Amino acid sequence: MAIELPKGTRDEAIASIQRYFEAHMDERIGNIAAGGLLGFFLEEIAPVVYNQAVADVQERLQARVSELDIDVHEDAFTYWRKREKPTRGK
Known part of the structure; x- marks a missing residue:
């Protein structure tokens, strides 16, 4: 399954890559090169992050499902217990 970004998100990611290069690499990277780098990251590294997520x-879901019986448990055969009158002296 290829990981694709919506156009607006892709444009922001490319701009962020360009800004990173200017700030940390002391050089500029063009729009096409930044897009190519983004494509490489999406194809090569993003699946690792996606799979981990x-x-x-x-x-987390398995932990929640395993506790489901605690959250929604209902005691059975409580009709008569609710209606029994407490006896005096006990």
């Missing part, structure tokens, strides 16, 4: 979500 999916694994993290699965872990």
Whole structure:
């Protein structure tokens, strides 16, 4: 599954790459080169981040599902217990 960004997000990412190069590499990078670098990161590195995020979500969901019985548990056969009158002296 290819990871693609919406056009606006892609444009912002390219601008951010260009700004990073200017600030940290003391050189400018053009729009096409920054887009190529972004494409490389999306194809090569983004799947690792994506897969880790999916694994993290699965872990959290499994923890929530395992506690589901605690959250929604209902005691059975409580009709008569609710209606019994407490006896005096006990």
